[in-house]
Amino acid sequence: xxxxxxxxxxxxxxxxxxxxxxxxxxxxxxxxxxxxxxxxxxxxxxxxxxxxxxxxxxxxxxxxxxxxxxxxxxxxxxxxxxxxxxxxxxxxxxxxxxxxxxxxxxxxxxxxxxxxxxxxxxxxxxxxxxxxxxxxxxxxxxxxxxxxxxxxxxxxxxxxxxxxxxxxxxxxxxxxxxxxxxxxxxxxxxxxxxxxxxxxxxxxxxxxxxxxxxxxxxxxxxxxxxxxxxxxxxxxxxxxxxxxxxxxxxxxx
Amino acid sequence: xxxxxxxxxxxxxxxxxxxxxxxxxxxxxxxxxxxxxxxxxxxxxxxxxxxxxxxxxxxxxxxxxxxxxxxxxxxxxxxxxxxxxxxxxxxxxxxxxxxxxxxxxxxxxxxxxxxxxxxxxxxxxxxxxxxxxxxxxxxxxxxxxxxxxxxxxxxxxxxxxxxxxxxxxxxxxxxxxxxxxxxxxxxxxxxxxxxxxxxxxxxxxxxxxxxxxxxxxxxxxxxxxxxxxxxxxxxxxxxxxxxxxxxxxxxxxxxxxxxxxxxxxxxxxxxxxxxxxxxxxxxxxxxxxxxxxxxxxxxxxxxxxxxxxxxxxxxxxxxxxxxxxxxxxxxxxxxxxxxxxxxxxxxxxxxxxxxxxxxxxxxxxxxxxxxxxxxxxxxxxxxxxxxxxxxxx
Numbered sequence: 211x212x213x214x215x216x217x218x219x220x221x222x223x224x225x226x227x228x229x230x231x232x233x234x235x236x237x238x239x240x241x242x243x244x245x246x247x248x249x250x251x252x253x254x255x256x257x258x259x260x261x262x263x264x265x266x267x268x269x270x271x272x273x274x275x276x277x278x279x280x281x282x283x284x285x286x287x288x289x290x291x292x293x294x295x296x297x298x299x300x301x302x303x304x305x306x307x308x309x310x311x312x313x314x315x316x317x318x319x320x321x322x323x324x325x326x327x328x329x330x331x332x333x334x335x336x337x338x339x340x341x342x343x344x345x346x347x348x349x350x351x352x353x354x355x356x357x358x359x360x361x362x363x364x365x366x367x368x369x370x371x372x373x374x375x376x377x378x379x380x381x382x383x384x385x386x387x388x389x390x391x392x393x394x395x396x397x398x399x400x401x402x403x404x405x406x407x408x409x410x411x412x413x414x415x416x417x418x419x420x421x422x423x424x425x426x427x428x429x430x431x432x433x434x435x436x437x438x439x440x441x442x443x444x445x446x447x448x449x450x451x452x453x454x455x456x457x458x459x460x461x462x463x
Numbered sequence: 464x465x466x467x468x469x470x471x472x473x474x475x476x477x478x479x480x481x482x483x484x485x486x487x488x489x490x491x492x493x494x495x496x497x498x499x500x501x502x503x504x505x506x507x508x509x510x511x512x513x514x515x516x517x518x519x520x521x522x523x524x525x526x527x528x529x530x531x532x533x534x535x536x537x538x539x540x541x542x543x544x545x546x547x548x549x550x551x552x553x554x555x556x557x558x559x560x561x562x563x564x565x566x567x568x569x570x571x572x573x574x575x576x577x578x579x580x581x582x583x584x585x586x587x588x589x590x591x592x593x594x595x596x597x598x599x600x601x602x603x604x605x606x607x608x609x610x611x612x613x614x615x616x617x618x619x620x621x622x623x624x625x626x627x628x629x630x631x632x633x634x635x636x637x638x639x640x641x642x643x644x645x646x647x648x649x650x651x652x653x654x655x656x657x658x659x660x661x662x663x664x665x666x667x668x669x670x671x672x673x674x675x676x677x678x679x680x681x682x683x684x685x686x687x688x689x690x691x692x693x694x695x696x697x698x699x700x701x702x703x704x705x706x707x708x709x710x711x712x713x714x715x716x717x718x719x720x721x722x723x724x725x726x727x728x729x730x731x732x733x734x735x736x737x738x739x740x741x742x743x744x745x746x747x748x749x750x751x752x753x754x755x756x757x758x759x760x761x762x763x764x765x766x767x768x769x770x771x772x773x774x775x776x777x778x779x780x781x782x783x784x785x786x787x788x789x790x791x792x793x794x795x796x797x798x799x800x801x802x803x804x805x806x807x808x809x810x811x812x813x814x815x816x817x818x819x820x821x822x823x824x825x826x827x828x829x830x831x832x833x834x835x836x837x838x839x840x841x842x843x844x845x846x847x848x849x850x851x852x853x854x855x856x
Contacts, residue, residue, distance in 0.1 A: 261627060261759040262745070264639050265483040271626050283757045308481060309744040313758030334483040335744065359484040363646050368487075383485060386646040 213301040213329045214355050214378045218414050224436030225463050226253040227443050230273040232282030238452050239290045247300050249459035258306030265334045267390035269441040284314045288322050295327035305332040320352040330355035342375050357381050362402045373411045380413045384420040390441025392420045395429050403433035424462050466711040472660025477777035480659035482747045485643040494661045500565045513557050518547045524680035529808050536829035540839045550841030551702045552583035558669035560587040563650035570594045570649045574638040576631030577768030578610025580654030585619035595619040598637040600630040628762045635746050655699025656776030659747030663776050670705025694719040695838040696819040698770035700779045702840035721820045723765035724792035734763035735792035736775040737783045745774040766795040767815035793822040814841030
């Protein structure tokens, strides 16, 4: 069974952390992953940097730009992750934009992920319909879970369709926004979280965008299986470096 | 073979809507409605009357007698430079703002590189009394001060894009992010035949008025609707899409797309996407784009800010791949020389973008009976500082 599905069966609320590979320093990737696991994080999203990250706010954009300047490439990320499964057991997901994957070759990319032990992918600009028609077979051949996003504006019909194509979890974007652009949740967001929870979808939901601390993590996970922290973690890396990871995580869970 | 968009939003292998889910409701709303809205008689009537009374259409198809004599062929110029605001861009912004109104949107956003599309958007927002926010790269804001001032005079807010390379592609990213953050009341007026479906098709349809008029005007002047050649410059490709549109299925018309070679196609400072690009995804569209082997989008270069885009509209990528259009790239130096040459020969100072198209006259052989239509997409007022610096005028 895929590590993501296994993890989703655990009787607890899951904390997933996103970081941009190659940031703050080119070779921090493995250390960050190991420290996150040791600190008790349940799942990690490894950001594959892109020059034009449309769905990201300034914090993740800046870390992505810096990672590219540091020399991060798809090939190098795979090299860094080559032996990651000797030390790390939790699910690993690569999150990135579609173009770098397309240039690597989708089949090759999936094969490499599978060899390394990457469990899933999140590709914000690969729409579900194009995935279902052109790429689903390849992803499944290599045992990869592809995770789709939904937002407060996503219609119920479309959510049902996304649920039917998904085989892991659904990434629930907390509000209409790019990453890292808000703090705290209001009543309209709670209503949205509740509406989705009440749909009893096949795939559990994990909430992302706007989760930055213990309060927002707890708020989100009242309604969902877990929550994802990205920008707030990257800010912490920027301000406190890689040595501060366990402190950051223990303040949340 | 079809050169028009298919029902899934593709031109052959190119196009589609590779967008984050956050944009899906807005893009889908537009996709479902754009053909319906633009087919309504009331829409057509308002669009046409604004094109006539406000933009100044039809623009002349001018027989360039001295140039024709020099090149021993029949050269006609489609005078988009005479449109209100100085270029073809306004054909599209008029169309899109009417669509935005029909969709009940109250806030307009746009991206701009050199500022021409920004000015054309600010203009129609003033005309309709709608809030207007234009994203422009920090670098471009410094380079294009007069257009920034024009947008401000027209009541638009110009927001600097300070991410990435701080130019057009980053301004486009920022406009898309704004749309993600404002999904309910906002409409995004894209300035070229780029972006996710249905934008490339919708913008091409609004610009198609150019070739529609060429057909009528050639009928009057030459007794035939089709020229032997139609020539236009291509950055994103909106003026070219408009000039080619009604000739795409006319096999006797040779289509020539002119790209900016910058300092030379192999110089590393170029914007010749067909020569240097590979298939990939940019701004929600699968098309040819300039990128690193690793799939990072690279920064193009051209002396003309309007051709300085790392991709090309998916329709043009398809015209290139299917060989329906011939793609020729022209250097900065060749284009700049034509800026002077057209001024001195015909008394018309062209935009540097449009000057690129004229340079093919030195690259191709034409017969005396050939009818060659060159789309003169914009006037050179905005480029005066560049001309002054380049030629020490």
